[in-house]
Amino acid sequence: MSRWHESDIRDQSGRRVMVTGANSGLGLQTAMVLARHGATVLLACRDPARGQAALDRVRSEPGTDATLVQLDLADLSSVHKAADEVRAITGDRLDVLVNNAGVMASPPRRTTDGFELQIGTNHLGHAALTWLLAPALTPGARVVTVSSLAHRGGELDVDDLNFKRRRYKPGAAYSASKLANLLFTFELDRRARTAGRNVLAVAAHPGLTGTELVHNTVRMYLPDPLAKLASWGNKLISQGVAAGALPQLYAATATDVGSSEYFGPTGPGQIRGAPGRVTASAAAYDEHTARRLWERTAELTGVPPDPA
Numbered sequence: 001m002s003r004w005h006e007s008d009i010r011d012q013s014g015r016r017v018m019v020t021g022a023n024s025g026l027g028l029q030t031a032m033v034l035a036r037h038g039a040t041v042l043l044a045c046r047d048p049a050r051g052q053a054a055l056d057r058v059r060s061e062p063g064t065d066a067t068l069v070q071l072d073l074a075d076l077s078s079v080h081k082a083a084d085e086v087r088a089i090t091g092d093r094l095d096v097l098v099n100n101a102g103v104m105a106s107p108p109r110r111t112t113d114g115f116e117l118q119i120g121t122n123h124l125g126h127a128a129l130t131w132l133l134a135p136a137l138t139p140g141a142r143v144v145t146v147s148s149l150a151h152r153g154g155e156l157d158v159d160d161l162n163f164k165r166r167r168y169k170p171g172a173a174y175s176a177s178k179l180a181n182l183l184f185t186f187e188l189d190r191r192a193r194t195a196g197r198n199v200l201a202v203a204a205h206p207g208l209t210g211t212e213l214v215h216n217t218v219r220m221y222l223p224d225p226l227a228k229l230a231s232w233g234n235k236l237i238s239q240g241v242a243a244g245a246l247p248q249l250y251a252a253t254a255t256d257v258g259s260s261e262y263f264g265p266t267g268p269g270q271i272r273g274a275p276g277r278v279t280a281s282a283a284a285y286d287e288h289t290a291r292r293l294w295e296r297t298a299e300l301t302g303v304p305p306d307p308a
Contacts, residue, residue, distance in 0.1 A: 004275055006033050006246065009253045013038035016090045017252070018133075020071060020126065021101025023050040026146065026206055029245040030098055032057070034252070035064040042086060044071040044101070073101055073125025074111035076301060083132035092136040096252050099126040099145040099181070105170040108163075115300065116162040118170075122177035124161075127184055127297045134199075134306035142200040144251045145185045147262075149205060149270060151178035152281045158292045161300070180293060182262070182284035187294045189260035190287070195307035200259040203280075204251045207265035207272050209244025239265070239272040246275040 017034050021027035022043035035041045035058050043058065043066055045051030051068050058066040069085055072078040086094065102122045111120035130143055137143070154175030160166055161180075163173065181203065188201040238244075247263040257263075262280050267273025283289070298305045 004246070004250060004254070006242075006249060009033065009037045009249065010255065011038050012253065015039045015095040016042070016093055017096040017098065018042040018044055018069070018086055018094060019098040019100055020044040020073065020129070021046075023047060023054040025241055026209065026245045026248065027098075027100040028054050028057070029241050030100060030248055030252070031066065032061070033245065033249055034096075035066050036061055037253075038063075039096075040065045040067075042067050042069050042089065044069045044082060044086075046070070046072045046074075046101075071101075071129075072112075073121045073129070074115075074117060076113050076125070076128060076303075079125055079128050080132065083129060086133060087136045090136060093138050094133060094136040094141060095138050096142045096144065097130060097133060097137070098248060098252055099130065099143065100248065101126075102146070102177075105174045107170065108168050114162070116168070116173060118173045118177045119161050119180065122174075123180035123184065124297060124301055126181070128301040128303040130184075130188070131298075131303045131306045137199055139198040140200065141198075142202060142252055142257070143185070143188060144248055145181045145201075145203050146248055147181040147185075147203050147205045147280070148174075148178040149207065149264075150175045151182055151205075151284060154179065156180055156183070156283070156289065156293070158289060158296050161296065179281070179283060182280050183286070183290040183293050184297070185262075186260050186285060187287075187290035190290075191294075191305070191307040192259070197307055200257060202251045202257060202259060202261050202263070204248040204263040204275075205270070205278075206244035206247060207267070207270055208238040209241060210238040243272065250275045 019031045022031040023045040055068045071082040109117040154172040185203040192199045264278040265273040266276035
């Protein structure tokens with residue numbers, strides 16, 4: 001595994017894959033690589049124009065098969081509509097769901113449904129989507145949820161996910177949402193096994209990768225000249241998008257992947273390096289918190305959990 005590269009991906013012909021946030025960065029890279037290897041890829045994007053540009057880019061490679069699905073994870077009505085569309089397009093045969101989209105360290109904002117933007121987009125929207133698509137997951141299907149090194153930087157208050165009682169801190173909210181991604185993944189695995197469902201629930205993180213997400217976050221807080229300087233500095237210490245996408249590509253395609261595993265760069269501090277199995281924080285494996293989050297997520301989204 002230590003030398004694994006996208007060239008090691010087996011033929012994906014016949015597999016149907018959905019990638020959220022596929023208009024740029026890690027999502028677009030993941031969609032392009034999987035389409036290049038024969039998968040039928042559904043690009044789930046919030047912005048129709050940027051989504052179309054991404055679709056055109058994927059389709060520009062010979063023999064690729066891709067479709068655009070509009071999805072705004074910060075709007076549950078859009079999540080429901082997208083799930084219905086995906087089930088219709090695939091005929092209830094989805095082999096891989098890559099929960100990749102995300103927002104990072106945003107100023108105080110609310111989703112359409114009144115959730116804090118980061119927990120609403122990064123966790124609640126993806127959890128609802130996963131549950132709504134569960135009937136379409138084929139035997140052995142994989143749900144790959146993208147977390148972050150930042151999950152180690154904060155705590156998750158299940159009773160105040162939307163920062164109604166606590167002071168809002170952008171970085172802490174992002175860390176909490178990424179911790180929620182891992183708690184959800186591991187709880188999904190436990191519930192699927194209990195229900196006898198043949199589904200692999202796995203997680204991945206890109207280490208420190210120079211994506212558009214980082215650049216957009218910096219621009220929210222710094223004047224343009226300083227934002228450009230900060231983005232340039234980030235590129236010096238981070239790895240490229242092609243390398244950053246390898247852990248989630250491994251999780252989505254490698255034959256030796258087991259449920260509830262976590263993949264990331266294997267270099268010092270998991271910042272960069274070849275993809276491999278990595279360990280999350282102790283908080284990510286807290287089963288009591290995971291159960292409470294699962295139940296609270298169902299309560300907030302109004303989507304019945306699957307498996308129940």
